[in-house]
Amino acid sequence: MRIVVLTGAGISAESGIPTFRGAGGLWEGHRIEDVASPEGWNKNPELVLDFYNQRRRGILSAQPNAAHIQLAALDAHHEIQIITQNIDDLHERAGSKNILHLHGEILKARSVKNPNLITPINGDIQIGDVASDGAQLRPHIVWFGEQVPMLEMAIPLVEQAEILVIIGTSMVVYPAAGLLHYASPEIPVYVINPEITEISRRKNIHFIQKNAGEGVTEFIRLVLTK
Ligand code: OAD
DSSP, X not given: OEEEEEEOHHHHHTTTOOOSSSGGGEETTEEHHHHSSHHHHHHOHHHHHHHHHHHHHHHHTOOOOHHHHHHHHGGGTSEEEEEEOOOXXXXXXXXXXXXXXXXXXXXXXXXXXXXXXXXXXXXXXXXTOBOTTSOBEEEEEOOTTSOOTTHHHHHHHXXXXXXXXXXXXXXXXXXXXXXXXXXXXXXOEEEEOSSOOOOOOOTTEEEEOSOHHHHHHHHIIIIIOO
């Protein structure tokens, strides 16, 4: 069974990584446009680097939770493709094989001049840290207003899905949210979220109103256990 799993911040919430929305529209006390846009970077790169340095430290000290781990175990019997909006590496550490990061990865940095000059990074990025082309390093993260290059790879994966599972995402950020429309209308879509989200009306949509860990257990019981 070819299963595509689209994940968002909610799947990492039980690992202690805060989600984005809620909390008065602030992200860890910052306006999103100040820390996650090219304008924010041009205005105050120190602030942006510091913000992501803190996110990186938080992610490195977090552990995959039951949702990541159960999904990884499904690789043994199913063709699982994870498409995540998350910048953390918790799907990787849980052991999932096929993971596509739509919005970049916090454990990678790139040249401000060349988006293809990408390097792994475990520690902080400071002003003055440069890529091999001599240009300043920035986090390898898609900011608001930037292209989402991995979308082109994600679309055919969703088109070929036999089941789509959507976990822990508010589905309000485009173009990621638009991926749902590439799924065949005939396939079932399972939405795992403790809040019932406004996901476009379509047939074959099933809500599992639970946290990610319990929700994945329920999905496996309902759909994959004969
Ligand atoms: P959001 O913060 O918008 O949504 C998180 C979703 O997770 C909400 O629908 C919550 O109800 C749900 N949720 C909370 N706790 C949960 C739990 N324990 N189990 C399951 N679900 C839970 O996060 P995203 O949809 O991922 O982009 O946000 C999308 C993008 O917006 C992010 O990738 C990021 C952000 O700006 C970039 O950084 C480019």
